[in-house]
Amino acid sequence: MIDQIELFSIGFAAVIHTVLLLVVLERVNRPLTAIWLKWALTGATMWYVASFFHVLLRQTEGRTAAWLDVLCMTAMCGGLLLLNCGILHAGLRLHHTGVTPHPNRDRRYLAVYVPVLFLLAIGAGIAQSPSRDFVAATRNYQLPYVLWMMTANLTAAWLFIRNRSRTPGDGTVQRFLLQFAISLVVVTIMVCIYLGANVGATTERWLGLTTSLSPLIPTLIFAWYVFRRRLLPMVFERTLAYGAILLGVFYLHRLTISPLMEQINDRTQFDFVVVEGILLVALVLAYDPLRNRVREGLRYLVSGSVSEVRDATRTVSIALTQNANEQPDEIAQRFVADVQQALRLNFAWLRLSSPFELNCNSAEEDVLPAESLAHIDLQGIKTDQWVDRSRCVDPVLTSVLRDLDLISIFPVDHHHVRGHLFLGLPRSADRLTDEQLNAVKLLVDQFAATVHNRQLETARQSAERHAVQQEKLSMLGLLSGSLAHELRNPLSSIRTIATLLKEDFPGESDQAGEVDLIVSEIDRLTETTQGLLDFARSKSAGNDRVCPDVVIERLMKILSHFAGQHDVVVTCDLSLNGTTTAVAATSLNDVLFNLIKNAIEAVRG
Structure with missing residues (x-):
């Protein structure tokens, strides 16, 4: 019974510390946490994760299991050393620089982590020990560790209490430091009692389990403080999910694999740990979703540029939105250059066939001439998918993509905007991940929608300009008609007066000729104004x-x-x-x- 409780408790503590460490290391929280907190949580996580696997392996027969158990116990020692070093680092930093998360670097604090250098010697001693029990295998190092732990924890607790008054706020930080300091003292006392007490085997097991879980006390105090800062709800969600997976794997292992493993070890003296490893690898390879998850996880673990690619992809999306008022050719050229830079490709090439012909190439020279594209059935590419060379099942198309140094082809299809985006090989000679491919597809759809909206906006602006021009012409016609109407009556009066004036002069006189000239000019002007009036008059x-x-x-x-x-x-x-x-x-x-x-x-x- 105690074995199951121990495995469950340590496993649950390992899950809590792992999730807390992941939360602290997240990009959004990384600038808000100090380096000593990262190291302290790393040490606590190492202690509980290694303890969990140590409990699983300590009763397992076989040389491989024994060596894995040695590695687990060595990791447990490293976690304890790193945890105490991080706590002492926190106390010293609080004493010298206050609560600033990222003060100026001071290499003198590296001296706090000197005890970690003894981990290799401790690991060698554990490997030479015939015992598979952690306390027995590390008996020669317990006294130096207890002295170091007491020095680190008690010094840090004293510094926390002394410097409480230097922290700003409404007293929340002061209460947290006091509680955290008390928890460090309690953990130190429990470790000393466990290592110095002489009790029975059963009591020693329970006391050892309690002591092993004692670092969980300051962790929960820290988690509660973070909960007040609205960070713990996310931790609870992940802890419940990971805890459920852990319990399922634990009980499945205990009910099915452990009895079978004991029988095989008794009959054949075969190391069943190797079989478990082979079965686990086979399961990952056989189940496609699990294989994809493991592949993506390993890629993110090994590659350091995944977060940079995500940020660059987000930058491309923002740039499309900010530059939506540019001309379509300028939007396309900028989009191609941004995609190439975001994915770190050798080149990117965009070819639009509708509603206008457009070719945009991020490279200086034409890397994809028209005759090369004749070998690719572009019409056969579905509009909601893409072609990726690493996942293409068509050998002919794969060969063509290889010859053209293409890694992927994305169709562009949004209303009347149609074409294709061709992506060259990554500079790292690696293939694009599923997340990157989906991100590019979303960017392509956003680009097509941006171009389409820009065309609609251009048509709307043109219609508005035409309407304004028509309104100006209509207003000019109304003004012309009004002016012609106002001029016609005075002209008629002038003509009448001129006609009457002509009668006062002899028919052949010069004055009569001048009056005739006036009348003819008035008639011509009247005809012009009548034409303006007829033009302006609405039909x-x-x-x-x-x-x-x-x-x-x-x-x-x-x-x-x-x-x-x-x-x-x-x-x-x-x-x-x-x-x-x-x-x-x-x-x-x-x-x-x-x-x-x-x-x-x-x-x-």
Whole structure:
């Protein structure tokens, strides 16, 4: 019973410390945490993870299991040393520089981590020990470690308590430092009691388990303090998920693998750890989702540029949004250059076939001539997928991609924007990950949408400019018509006066000729203004309802002076009594004006 409780408790503590370490090392939290905190959590994580595997392996037979157990116990020692070094580093930093997460570097603090250098000697001693028990295998190093642990923990606790007043805030940090210092003292006392007490085997097991879990006390205090800073909910979510996986693997191992392993070891003296390793590798290789996860995880672990690629991809997306007002060719050229830089490719080439022909190449020379693309069935590439050389099942297409030094082809298809994006080989001679390929696909879709929206915006602006121009022309026509209308009446009066003036001069005199010139110019100007008025006059879809009596009365008032000059008396006998007729008012006005004027002139003659 105690074995299962020990394995479960240490495994759960390992999960908590692992998740806390991952949270601290996340990009968003990295600038907010000091280096000593990272080292202290690394040490605690090493202690619990190695302890968990030590509990699993200490009863396992075989040489491989024995060597793995030695490595686990060595890692346990390294975790304890690193944990105490990190705590002492924290106390000294708080005493000298306060609570600043990243103060100026001081190499003198490296002296705090000198005990870690003895790890190789400790590991050699553990390897030479015949015991598989951690306490027995490290008995020769317990006294120096206890002295070092007491010095580090008690000094750090004293420094935490002494420097509480230097911390700003409402007292939360002061209470945290006090609680953390007390927990360090409690852990130190528990370790001393466990190593110095002489009790029975069962009591020693329980006391050893309690002592092993004692570093969890300051960790939980730290986690509670972080919870007040709204960081722990994310920790709880991951801890529950990882803890459930750990419990499932633990009970599956205990119920199925452990009995089978004991039987095989008893009958064949075969090291079953090797079989477990082979089965685990076979499971990873056989199950595609698990294989992809392991591959991506190893890639992120080995490659240091994954976070840089993510940031660069985010930068490309932001650049597309910020430069959406540029011309489509400028957007395309910038996009190709940004993709090449983000993915660290030898080249990137964009070819658009609709709604306009466009070729953008990040390289100085034409790396993909048109005749080379004739060997690729671009129409056969689905619009929602892409072609990746490392995953292509078509040997002919794979050969063509290899000859053209292409790693991937992405279709561009958004409304009327169609084409393809060709990506050259990465400079690191590595293939693109699934995350990178999906990111490029999203960027391609965003680029196509940006170009499409830019075209719509250009069409809208053109329509607005055309509408404004039409409105200006319409306004100019209205102004011209108004001006022509205002000029026509004065011109008519001037012509009438000039005609009357001509009668005062002899027909062959120079004055009569000058008056005729004035009349002809007035007629020409009247014709011009009439043309402007006709041009500006809106075309009516039908005739207006006009009363002829009203038009005649208005014209008689206008021409009465003209009739008086000719000694002509004009009388009206209007009998329509308000009857209207369907006719254009302007046309009727012109016709009646000419009739009355001609009648006056005829009577005079």
